Amino acid sequence: MIYQIQNNEDLNDQFEIQYFGFGESLRLGDSLSFSSGQTDIERALKQLNQLSSSGKSPILLISDGIQTVGRNYAYAGVDQKVFPIILGDTIKKNDLEISQVNANAYVTLGNISEVEAFVSFSGDASVTSELLLEKGGQVIDRKRLSFSKDDKSDRVKFEIPAEEPGQHLYRIRLTPFPDELETLNNQRSFEIEVVNSQMQIAVIYAFPHPDLGMIKQSLEREKKKSVELIDISKWRSVENDYSVHILFQPDLRFKELFSYLNDKGKNYFLMAGASSDWSFINGVQGAFQKRIMMLSEEAFPIFAEEFQSFYQDDIGFQDFPSLKVNLGEIDFRISQEPLIWQSINGIESGQPLLTVYQEEGARRVALFGENLWKWRTFVFQRDENFDAFDRFFDALIQYLYLTERKQSLELFYQKTNFDDQRIKIQARKYDSNLNLDLSSPLELRLDEEERTYPMYVNNGYYEVQVGDLNPGDYRFTITDPSTDATRTGNFEVVAYSAEQMSLTSDVSSLTYLADKTNGKVFYPSEMDRLFAHLANQPDFKPVEKVEKKRISLIDQKWLLALIVLSLSIEWFIRKYRGLV
Numbered sequence: 001m002i003y004q005i006q007n008n009e010d011l012n013d014q015f016e017i018q019y020f021g022f023g024e025s026l027r028l029g030d031s032l033s034f035s036s037g038q039t040d041i042e043r044a045l046k047q048l049n050q051l052s053s054s055g056k057s058p059i060l061l062i063s064d065g066i067q068t069v070g071r072n073y074a075y076a077g078v079d080q081k082v083f084p085i086i087l088g089d090t091i092k093k094n095d096l097e098i099s100q101v102n103a104n105a106y107v108t109l110g111n112i113s114e115v116e117a118f119v120s121f122s123g124d125a126s127v128t129s130e131l132l133l134e135k136g137g138q139v140i141d142r143k144r145l146s147f148s149k150d151d152k153s154d155r156v157k158f159e160i161p162a163e164e165p166g167q168h169l170y171r172i173r174l175t176p177f178p179d180e181l182e183t184l185n186n187q188r189s190f191e192i193e194v195v196n197s198q199m200q201i202a203v204i205y206a207f208p209h210p211d212l213g214m215i216k217q218s219l220e221r222e223k224k225k226s227v228e229l230i231d232i233s234k235w236r237s238v239e240n241d242y243s244v245h246i247l248f249q250p251d252l253r254f255k256e257l258f259s260y261l262n263d264k265g266k267n268y269f270l271m272a273g274a275s276s277d278w279s280f281i282n283g284v285q286g287a288f289q290k291r292i293m294m295l296s297e298e299a300f301p302i303f304a305e306e307f308q309s310f311y312q313d314d315i316g317f318q319d320f321p322s323l324k325v326n327l328g329e330i331d332f333r334i335s336q337e338p339l340i341w342q343s344i345n346g347i348e349s350g351q352p353l354l355t356v357y358q359e360e361g362a363r364r365v366a367l368f369g370e371n372l373w374k375w376r377t378f379v380f381q382r383d384e385n386f387d388a389f390d391r392f393f394d395a396l397i398q399y400l401y402l403t404e405r406k407q408s409l410e411l412f413y414q415k416t417n418f419d420d421q422r423i424k425i426q427a428r429k430y431d432s433n434l435n436l437d438l439s440s441p442l443e444l445r446l447d448e449e450e451r452t453y454p455m456y457v458n459n460g461y462y463e464v465q466v467g468d469l470n471p472g473d474y475r476f477t478i479t480d481p482s483t484d485a486t487r488t489g490n491f492e493v494v495a496y497s498a499e500q501m502s503l504t505s506d507v508s509s510l511t512y513l514a515d516k517t518n519g520k521v522f523y524p525s526e527m528d529r530l531f532a533h534l535a536n537q538p539d540f541k542p543v544e545k546v547e548k549k550r551i552s553l554i555d556q557k558w559l560l561a562l563i564v565l566s567l568s569i570e571w572f573i574r575k576y577r578g579l580v
Helices: 002-006 009-014 041-051 210-219 252-264 278-284 373-383 387-401 507-516 524-535 557-576
Strands: 020-022 026-028 059-063 082-086 095-103 106-108 112-122 127-135 138-147 153-161 166-174 187-195 199-205 225-231 244-248 268-271 288-290 296-303 323-326 330-332 336-344 347-359 362-367 409-413 416-418 423-429 442-446 452-458 461-466 472-480 485-494
Touching (some): 009 524, 020 041, 041 059, 059 507, 082 507, 082 524, 095 127, 095 166, 095 187, 106 387, 112 127, 112 187, 127 153, 138 153, 187 485, 199 210, 199 387, 210 225, 210 244, 210 373, 244 252, 244 387, 252 278, 268 387, 278 288, 296 347, 330 347, 362 387, 373 387, 409 472, 409 485, 423 442, 423 485, 442 461
Parallel strands (some): 059 082, 106 187, 199 225, 199 244, 268 362, 416 485
Antiparallel strands (some): 095 112, 112 153, 127 138, 127 166, 166 187, 288 330, 296 323, 296 336, 336 347, 409 423, 442 452, 442 472, 452 461, 472 485
């Protein structure tokens, strides 16, 4: 294909052709190389776009469209027309895949951790499989699944009891059906940390309300939680040793409490409704501003399916009773992720009813309604127990409590890695006030090796890259020599490359990219059509420029002065001799 482009005289006469290869980054040259362990098409397109920003330059993208890292290239901001030449197999095969696994990273000892797996099937056959939940190579739970051309997806839930403190690595795996070609995408790994500590929760309120008793009853159903209801007039910062703070209908008396929570970087749950002092709330925090109106309304909940901050299931919110809210638009100044939207008089208002956000590194949950007790009562009337609501409310508290910012070392790494890529492990270190600390080196050691790897600072993180590991499960320890603080983690190395997980070319993404940039998709058998198409594009026609310059006959001022002086001298001489 490269040979066809190089030897097409018409194409080379019309265009000045430059050749680039790409893997993790763009490189100059027309030689093929498969040494890169990752493919980032979006980055390559972005770099090419910068190189050709001064004019119209068509981009021929020769690829199967399979990308392993980076953002989705189909939405890349490219100013030039892109003409993908699609390589690889474009025929869809029968295949099972675990597309996503949702699990909370932390759970307190004695609780139940819910895990949700999304399984999809591509093909026209009818197949059966088992979804296995494994720990340490042992199957601890299983579900039977069936798929067909009309039933191509399923959502499966597992419940894992938190019986032992520490970090636990799990794998969810699909058993392959007969003749399934690719099984790497049949498995996903995830990690859960079980925390052995009692959660002390303070509910600070401005006035009595039925919601207060509901909060205490819901949270104290678990022995690992202790809830104390505190009138704001009796709150003292020196006596404060609570894991989570719930601020119920705050008013001006909460000013000292807000200052304390903000200064200490503590997480909190803001519960504010129609009875709240919104002038005070607007002034005491900078995350959002609410338009103050003296009117209240009943808002019904709408579950946000796209919510991803932590695992949360839709427990039938569309049937829940309304909460009383204060009318007025809420303008968030920072990024937020609504969990529940408001619906007023059957119209989705576009305003959050329950949302989560982060403010200067601290986590926040905000509920913009009151009478939450009605939701718990409704669940009991429907299910004859409180379990669904209590799990929902507990997840909000867990989000505030079980955060790695409670650790002096915070880890970032991929749980599953391929043996053809280097494994990057990052860490952040915090001092006692949760300020970022980059003053002392950290060390990483794999439990299977005696060797330690020094971690270096890069863009605010401690970082190390480990390579040449055989397939298997690995455990590592990161140590801070200055304080002897340690954090451990687990990851697995599998004997495949990321691109082997895809059986067919990504035709849809390449086609979308071409349409978005006004380009067109071609296949290797259509090279002549591609050459003709490029040659006939009016945007790429060669343009001949003619530049006209007008030059004065006498262009030099000193020459003009010399001529005038000579003529003057001649006139005086002729006058002197009587010739004039």
